Amino acid sequence: MKCVRCGLTIRGDVNEYICDDCTKFSKVVLNIFQDVHNHLENTKSIDPDTNKLLQLLSDSTFVTSKNPQTAIFYKISNYIVSQAFSGRLEISEDELNRNVVTTRSWSDALKIFEELNLIRIRFERYERIIMLTEKSSKFAMQYLSATTLSEIGVRKRLAHIYAGYVLLYILSKVAILSPGLSNRSSLPYNQIPRTQWVTLMFLWMKAYEKNELFGEEEFRKFVSRRRIPSATRGKIINALQAMDGRSTQGMIKNINFDKGERKFTFEDYVLIEMDRIREVVRERER
Ligand SMILES: [Zn+2]
Numbered sequence: 001m002k003c004v005r006c007g008l009t010i011r012g013d014v015n016e017y018i019c020d021d022c023t024k025f026s027k028v029v030l031n032i033f034q035d036v037h038n039h040l041e042n043t044k045s046i047d048p049d050t051n052k053l054l055q056l057l058s059d060s061t062f063v064t065s066k067n068p069q070t071a072i073f074y075k076i077s078n079y080i081v082s083q084a085f086s087g088r089l090e091i092s093e094d095e096l097n098r099n100v101v102t103t104r105s106w107s108d109a110l111k112i113f114e115e116l117n118l119i120r121i122r123f124e125r126y127e128r129i130i131m132l133t134e135k136s137s138k139f140a141m142q143y144l145s146a147t148t149l150s151e152i153g154v155r156k157r158l159a160h161i162y163a164g165y166v167l168l169y170i171l172s173k174v175a176i177l178s179p180g181l182s183n184r185s186s187l188p189y190n191q192i193p194r195t196q197w198v199t200l201m202f203l204w205m206k207a208y209e210k211n212e213l214f215g216e217e218e219f220r221k222f223v224s225r226r227r228i229p230s231a232t233r234g235k236i237i238n239a240l241q242a243m244d245g246r247s248t249q250g251m252i253k254n255i256n257f258d259k260g261e262r263k264f265t266f267e268d269y270v271l272i273e274m275d276r277i278r279e280v281v282r283e284r285e286r
Contacts, residue, residue, distance in 0.1 A: 004177050006198050006226050016179035025201040026175035028208055031281050033172040036165060041117075046139055048161060052273045057164030058157060059250045059270075062239045063199045064167050067232075070193045072109050073170070075100045077163035080119070084132055084140035085155055093127040108188035116169055118162075136162075171197060198226045199236055203251065207266050207274040216262040240264055 001012035003019040005026065010019075018026075036053055040046065048055040064070040079100050083091055096106065110130065113119045120131045139158050173186050174197055184190045202222045206214045216237060223233050240252050254265040 004179050005174055005192070006201065007192075007194060008226050014179070018179060021201060021205065025205055027281060028204060028277060029168070029171050029175045031277060031284065033168050035277070035280065036168060037116075040135065040138075040165060044138065046158070046161065048157060052269045053277075054161050054164075055250070056270060056273055057168060058160035060200055060203075061160045061164045061167065063196045063236060064163065064193075066235065067193070067195050069189075069191060070167060070170075070196055072100075072102045072104050073112065073166050073188075074159075074163045075102065076109055076113065077166055078159040080113075080130075080132060080136060081139055081159040081162050082155060084137050087140075089132050089137070091130040091132070092124075093129070096130065104189065112166060112169060112188055116166065118166075167193070167196065171200070194226070195228055195232055195236075198223055198228055204274070207270045208278060210271070210274075211266075212271060213263050213265040215258070216264070237262075 001014050001017050002009045003022055004016045005018060005022040008019045008021075010017075032053065036057065039051065039053070045051070046054065048058055061074065064074055076096075079096070080091070093106065106128070110119065110121060110128070114121060116135075117133055118136045120133060122129050122131065139162055170188065170193060174192055177183065177192070184192065202214075202219055219237070220233060223236075224230070241255060251267055251270050252264050253267040256263045256265070
C-alpha cells in the first residue's frame with residue numbers, strides 16, 4: 001500500500017494509506033500555514049528579520065526554485081514582486097509570457113495566487129490581466145523606503161518569502177489529502193510536489209523533534225525510500241552546503257565530517273522557531 005501524500009510503499013491489504021511521518025508533518029504544515037497566513041493577512045510588516053517563520057519559509061524555497069514541478073510558482077512570484085517594486089499594479093498575460101519562461105499553462109498556477117488573495121484576474125479582449133492586490137503590494141511597500149540594503153537584495157529576499165508562502169499553501173493542500181479519494185484535483189496540475197514535500201518533511205521534522213543536526217546518510221535513506229531520484233537528492237545536498245542566508249538557504253549553520261559522513265547543523269533560529277511551533281500545536285490541541 002502507498003502513502004497518498006509522500007508515496008512511501010509498504011506491505012498491507014489496502015491500496016492507499018497515510019504514513020506516520022506524513023501524519024505528523026501534515027499537522028505541522030497546517031499549523032505553520034495558519035500562522036503565516038494570519039500574519040500576512042493582518043499585519044503591515046513582512047520582515048524576515050523580526051518574523052523568523054518568514055525567514056524559515058524563505059530559506060526553504062531552495063528546494064523549489066530549480067525543481068521543474070514547482071519552479072513556475074517561484075518564477076511568477078519573482079516577477080510579481082519585481083513589478084510591485086516598480087509600483088505597477090497590473091500585468092498583462094502577454095507580459096507574463098514574455099518575462100516568465102515556462103512550458104506550463106498559466107491557469108493552474110494563477111489560481112493558487114488568486115486563492116491566496118495575492119492577485120485578482122480579469123479578462124480584457126483576448127487576454128488575462130493580473131491585478132496585484134494590496135496584499136501583494138504590501139510585500140514591495142515594506143522596503144520601498146529602505147536605503148541601507150541594495151534594492152536587488154531586498155527584492156530577492158521578498159520574492160523568496162512570497163514564493164515560500166505560495167508553496168506552503170500548496171503543501172497545506174497536500175496535508176489534507178486522504179486515502180481512497182485519489183483527489184488531487186485540488187492541487188495545481190493535479191500534482192503533488194513530492195520532492196518539496198519529502199525534503200521539507202525530513203528537514204522541518206528533524207528540527208521540530210529537537211535534533212540539532214542530521215547526517216547525510218539518514219537523509220539519503222529517508223528520501224530514497226520515497227523514491228526521490230538520486231540526482232535530485234544530490235542537488236538538494238549541494239544546495240544545503242551553500243551556506244549563505246542571503247542567497248538560497250540559511251537553514252544550515254555548520255557542516256562537519258564524522259567518520260566520513262557529512263553532518264549538517266541547523267541554524268539556531270530554526271530550532272527556536274520549531275520550539276515555538278510545537279507550543280502552538282500543543283495549545284491548539286488543548
Ligand atoms: Zn507519507
